[in-house]
Amino acid sequence: MQGNVFIVGLGLIGGSLALTIKRQHPKATIIGYDVKKNEMELAKILGVIDECSENFQSDAERADLVILAAPIIETEKWIERLALMNLKKDVLITDTGSTKKSVVDQAALLVEKDICFIGGHPMAGSHKSGVAAAKERLFENAFYILTPLHSEQSVEVDKLKKWLSGTHAKFITLSAKEHDGITGIISHFPHLIAASLVGQAKENQDKFPLLQRMAAGGFRDITRIASSSPVMWSDISLRNKEVLLELMDKWMEEMEKITALLHSEDYNGLHTFFSLAKEYRDQLPSSEPGAIRSFxxxxxxxxxxxxxxxxxxxxxxxxxxxxxxxxxxxxxxxxxxxxxxxxxxxxxxxxxxxxxxxxxxxxxxxx
Structure with missing residues (x-):
């Protein structure tokens, strides 16, 4: 395919998408924009993009594909801005955010102008960040969720898949509600729990001076995701708060049951609890990337x-x-x-x- 691809946000995800599109569609022109001018210039030096955006509006208006690879709150602001522009009639707009409902709701501003928006979430990441960490193989075999606003967008979805075919990702189409429900369970809620476990350890550090040293083993491993960006996870948590609040209520009910089992010293009940968890966990795929980055x-x-x-x-x-x-x-x-x-x-x-x-x-x- 050929045309102008405008990527807003040149971090790990935006930069890696630029590389995959350049490789798969060499006739396309990749235009990059980032609020951090040094990242934009570095992307050009590294060959991640073909052009640095000099004017956001003019570059957006000549784009055939716009990829919003920015934090969710910023993405919503860009959508509002794009809705006021004179974009190409057949332009495709997508994003890369970890939550979808708030973004899709905001995209109604584009739909009113007959502009096609398809939500996107590439479930891939790295321990590194920034455009310097971008790589072509980042999304290989990872799930790439697409959340079109309407079922009638099947033609546009296929077109977007062609643009993104160089990712070699596994595309799955879901509604925004389905996406946020699934990622809330297997990604967003676990991040909250991991952070709370670390907070509990910190609160007990003075009481048990050896705690920090002994936490360097398994505890550090099971709470690794708590080291993720506080800015990003505050953003995600607020944008998926309805799902998280519902999960929190159910989790607290489960913990109350466990509390009762401990008080009553119910060995069989505890054994059933741990056995069911082990059985389900052992059935989970071990060779496929998931919502949380694999280690x-x-x-x-x-x-x-x-x-x-x-x-x-x-x-x-x-x-x-x-x-x-x-x-x-x-x-x-x-x-x-x-x-x-x-x-x-x-x-x-x-x-x-x-x-x-x-x-x-x-x-x-x-x-």
Whole structure:
């Protein structure tokens, strides 16, 4: 396909979408806009975009595809602004926000002007941010949710999929309500719980001086998502508050049941609670990306002697395998291995696994 693609917001997501479109549609012109001028200029230097936007309105009005890759609150403001412009008659407008209902509601301003808007949410991310972290393969095999405003938009949905075909993502069409309900359960609510668990640990730090050190193991792992951007998650929580409030009420009811089981020392009831959770969790897909960014960790049971870490990283270097983090685990309850190495992709972890299997006798474990 060819035409002008206007990407508003040149962070990790916007930059990565620009790269995938450039690769798949080399005849298209990618115009980038970001409120941070240095990010926009860096995107041009890195070849992520073809042009830096000099004038938002004029660039929007010559676009065939507009991608709003900005925070949700900002996206809603851009939609209001776009509705006042003289856009092309057949322009497609989409976004990348993690909640959809408020964005889709705002998009009614575009519909009134016969402008096509299709909500979008690529479920992919990285431990890095900014346009410098953008990469073509970010969305590969990830779910990419599309939320058209009307079922009659099937032609436009197919057109948007063609524009985004270079992502190699798995496209799923949902209503905005379905999207927010699902992501509320498996992404937004878990972030609230993780943050509350960390807050509880912080409150007890003075009472138990060793708490922070011992939390470096499994507790740190299960609360990793609490390290996400406070600005982004405040934004998401407020935009999906109805779903989150309903989930919170149900969760508190569940906790009251657990409280009663503990008070009554009901072993069978507790066993059923943990068994049902384990059964369902064990059935979840282990090889597909989901709403929360996957962590690809390899646990290595190594002897504690000088040079063992450099030995392992040396093997990875020989095979040109990149790692994102490496940690020695002091507290290891329910975790195999004394060394945890994190990778960007499952492919990198598998390469590392087979590399060490061939070159060492260490015990290796994956979740």
């Amino acid at each position: 690809y960790d390899l646990f290595i049971d190594v002897p504690d002697y000088p040079g063992v870490i450099s030995e392992i990283t040396g093997h990875f270097a020989d095979e040109k395998i990149s790692i994102t983090n490496i940690r020695i685990l002091e507290t290891r309850e329910d975790i195999y291995g004394v060394l945890r190495v994190s990778f960007q992709t499952e492919e990198d972890r598998e390469r590392a696994f087979h590399c060490l299997k061939q070159k060492t006798t260490y015990e290796l474990y994956r979740d």
